[in-house]
Amino acid sequence: MTFLVQGYLREIGQQVSVVQRSVNEMEELLLLWRTPAGVPDPVQPASLHVRHGAIAFEHVTFTYPGQPDPLFNDLSVQIAAGSRVGLVGPSGSGKSSFTKLLLRLYAQNSGRILVDGVDTATVRQSDLRSQIALVPQEPLLFHRSLAENIAYGRPDATPEQIEHAARLANAADFIERLPEGYATLVGERGIKLSGGERQRVAIARAFLADARILVLDEATASLDSQSEALVQEAMERLMEGRTVLIVAHRLATVVGLDRILVFQHGQIVEDAPHAQLVQRTGGLYQQLYALQSL
Ligand SMILES: Nc1ncnc2c1ncn2[C@@H]1O[C@H](COP(=O)(O)OP(=O)(O)OP(=O)(O)O)[C@@H](O)[C@H]1O
Numbered sequence: 001m002t003f004l005v006q007g008y009l010r011e012i013g014q015q016v017s018v019v020q021r022s023v024n025e026m027e028e029l030l031l032l033w034r035t036p037a038g039v040p041d042p043v044q045p046a047s048l049h050v051r052h053g054a055i056a057f058e059h060v061t062f063t064y065p066g067q068p069d070p071l072f073n074d075l076s077v078q079i080a081a082g083s084r085v086g087l088v089g090p091s092g093s094g095k096s097s098f099t100k101l102l103l104r105l106y107a108q109n110s111g112r113i114l115v116d117g118v119d120t121a122t123v124r125q126s127d128l129r130s131q132i133a134l135v136p137q138e139p140l141l142f143h144r145s146l147a148e149n150i151a152y153g154r155p156d157a158t159p160e161q162i163e164h165a166a167r168l169a170n171a172a173d174f175i176e177r178l179p180e181g182y183a184t185l186v187g188e189r190g191i192k193l194s195g196g197e198r199q200r201v202a203i204a205r206a207f208l209a210d211a212r213i214l215v216l217d218e219a220t221a222s223l224d225s226q227s228e229a230l231v232q233e234a235m236e237r238l239m240e241g242r243t244v245l246i247v248a249h250r251l252a253t254v255v256g257l258d259r260i261l262v263f264q265h266g267q268i269v270e271d272a273p274h275a276q277l278v279q280r281t282g283g284l285y286q287q288l289y290a291l292q293s294l
């Protein structure tokens with residue numbers, strides 16, 4: 001009897017600690033849920049339907065909270081609908097911040113950012129972000145099935161649509177080779193995907209989102225050349241017929257684009273296609289290019 005009772009008591013003890021942990025996790029979730037959004041939505045949001053995908057920054061000044069000096073000071077630039085624009089420049093020059101302002105992850109201090117002529121400060125943020133697809137530098141996968149991960153931006157997508165997106169993203173082959181296919185769990189406690197595979201899942205997400213504006217933040221970590229080629233090919237396919245901003249770390253990515261914006265200390269110091277920029281003697285792009293083609 002002593003042993004039996006001891007066994008039961010131990011089990012009760014274990015259950016109590018499980019309950020304790022769940023309560024703690026729920027408390028954290030509630031805390032997060034109650035945190036007000038960093039950028040508030042307008043009280044009476046205007047509607048946004050991105051048809052063409054033109055982008056304009058007008059006299060934008062922006063200082064990161066807690067920083068003494070502005071990163072962008074009176075920055076203006078127009079990006080035509082359907083054009084493919086590369087953002088290059090040294091580390092810390094403001095490339096990622098530029099895309100964050102476009103997505104309104106931060107609010108500018110003054111000036112306007114327009115998408116198809118609509119001031120992004122006047123629309124609901126969820127509206128804006130559902131119409132700009134983002135392939136981040138380090139795509140985040142959730143502890144969910146691959147299918148759910150791909151459908152993240154469009155939870156109502158059918159299995160056929162998900163599969164089609166995966167195929168366009170060059171992800172279908174590796175997914176179908178997994179024993180459980182699209183039902184395979186990924187993330188923290190699921191299978192681990194390689195960097196290139198994760199990127200292709202993120203590209204499949206963007207295909208499914210089918211937005212007119214696409215923001216690609218190129219991975220800094222280098223992939224093996226085969227994986228690289230698959231990602232590159234999927235990106236080319238994804239760019240078709242959209243306005244594209246690519247933050248590029250390897251200049252090979254931007255050589256074929258319509259236009260390259262060269263950032264330095266929060267300013268756009270050069271703005272032209274590759275062929276013109278490499279010829280500008282003493283230009284920043286020419287220097288960066290010389291460094292990378294050593
Ligand atoms: N959340 C933040 N708070 C304060 N300062 C920030 C924040 N994020 C970026 N910065 C600063 O803003 C500047 C621009 O950063 P940003 O991330 O836009 O550079 P980047 O051009 O994308 O660089 P990289 O090529 O390394 O990705 C940097 O000086 C950086 O330290």
Ligand SMILES: [Mg+2]
Pocket residue numbers: 095096097
């Ligand atoms: Mg960056």
